[in-house]
Amino acid sequence: MAKKGILVDMHYCSGCHACEIACKQENEFGVGLWGIKITEQITEKPDTDRVHFDYIPYFTPLCNLCAERIASGEDTKPACVKHCGTACMKYGDLEELAKEMPEKPRSILYSPR
Ligand code: SF4
Numbered sequence: 001m002a003k004k005g006i007l008v009d010m011h012y013c014s015g016c017h018a019c020e021i022a023c024k025q026e027n028e029f030g031v032g033l034w035g036i037k038i039t040e041q042i043t044e045k046p047d048t049d050r051v052h053f054d055y056i057p058y059f060t061p062l063c064n065l066c067a068e069r070i071a072s073g074e075d076t077k078p079a080c081v082k083h084c085g086t087a088c089m090k091y092g093d094l095e096e097l098a099k100e101m102p103e104k105p106r107s108i109l110y111s112p113r
């Protein structure tokens, strides 16, 4: 079977944290344990009083791409992908997802070892 992964187009990530919560509920992770974390980067815009927010997803070593959820047939998508607030996450074959990266220059591709 082809190796799977998740592609996140950060350009459309709103920082809603729905992925974090969906993952915690799916995996029943306790306090301080996460499969995915959203970090916030704030950049001051030069010569203005405005700032720019970037939200950067980080998959932790606890993420196994919802292996049990997918294997059981409960769903075809990992919990985080299903509940992403802007549908900027995509689950699929790693090689196919990698081909989309040139069109999504602010994207990250994750696959567990
Ligand atoms: S794929 Fe599953 S385990 Fe990995 S971050 Fe998403 S919800 Fe959590």
Ligand code: SF4
Residues within 6 Å of the ligand: 008, 012, 013, 014, 015, 016, 017, 018, 019, 020, 038, 055, 057, 083, 084, 085, 086, 087, 088, 089
């Ligand atoms: S659910 Fe989607 S839009 Fe919301 S923080 Fe996670 S990756 Fe970003």
